[in-house]
Amino acid sequence: MSPKKVICFVAALVCFAVFAAGCAGESEPAPSEAPRPSASPERTEEPGATAAPSPTPTPYTELREGAQGETVRKLQEALMELGYLAQDKATDYYGSLTRAAVVTFQRQNGLQADGIAGEETQELLYSGNAAECEPFSLLAPTVGMSFEELVMSDDGTRDQYPEGYPEPGTYKIIVDIEHQVTMVYTKDENGEYTVPVRYMLCSTGKDDCTPKGTFKMDNYRVRFSQFARDKTYGQYWSQIRGAIYFHTILYEEFDTSTYIEEVWEKLGTADSHGCIRLTVPDAKWIWFNIAPGTECVVRDGDPDDDVTASIRERLVLAALPEERPDIEPQDIPNTDNWSIEDVAHDIPFVQGSQD
Known part of the structure; x- marks a missing residue:
């Protein structure tokens, strides 16, 4: 293979690696400023070298009182569906009502009742196996x-x-x-x-x-x-x-x-x-x-x-009642x-x- 073709082949491999890394895990907003190139000379990978695997992202972000966002809305919707949260519609704010609902959910499902929706709490909540809230x-x-x-x-x-x-x-x-x-x-x-x-x-x-x-x-x-x-x-x-x-x-x-x-x-x-x-x-x-x-x-x-x-x-x-009931108290x-x-x-x- 000619030197020119080798350079093109290596460049294609680099582009493919960058694209694959960008697809892994949750997407993040683009940074406001692109990272500056390193001053040190670029090092060439040895043939056959394997890149270190990226860390596996945590499936659930820990949520606690004061949190905001779409994940909070999803949490509230699940709590409402099971009867733990009594409100007309979900919001995107984790307030005292949501915390109380999470505590009740945790207590009735055998989890540590700390009011924090961590991985274990959310995993059970979304699993389809959680118990419905006991009636008021x-x-x-x-x-x-x-x-x-x-x-x-x-x-x-x-x-x-x-x-x-x-x-x-x-x-x-x-x-x-x-x-x-x-x-x-x-x-x-x-x-x-x-x-x-x-x-x-x-x-x-x-x-x-x-x-x-x-x-x-x-x-x-x-x-x-x-x-x-x-x-x-x-x-x-x-x-x-x-x-x-x-x-x-x-x-x-x-x-x-x-x-x-x-x-x-x-x-x-x-x-x-x-x-x-x-x-x-x-x-x-x-x-x-x-x-x-x-x-x-x-x-x-x-x-x-x-x-x-x-x-x-x-x-x-x-x-x-409109009229006084006619019943003996002991009955x-x-x-x-x-x-x-x-x-x-x-x-x-x-x-x-x-x-």
């Missing part, structure tokens, strides 16, 4: 209950008190005044209270009269009694401190059929005299499951807290997802006092 009603069973169960339930055990409770550190309660939501959490594998247990729609005090801060639940319980202030009645009083309690909505008499309509319609707004009003099933859950000494945080809340706002948005309860079905028999009795019940 598991954490907020009241959303599927009838008005009668939410307001008129009374099993008649008005002299019954809890036999005991789980340890005080089992749960942590957060009352968010901005969103009128009470949330209960238990500990994760790191000992932090991040695992949701129950979400409840509530009414805190009007004119900002519910005390805020971090409290240890006190030890006075009242099953069904009259309020001294306005002579109305309530069920399942669990003392937070002093005269501040979790309890049900109000009744005119010692009879759940005399529920006060206006009080029910204002559930989810600041309407109490300082206590925290709940539905009957939610107040009953606290009565039997929350031990004295359990931490209870009452906070102002933040209107920009997308995660708590999303919880509140889904806490939609039965509407007030109302119990559709809640727990039973008194399943509650641990790690510490005994000891009645305290309001003082």
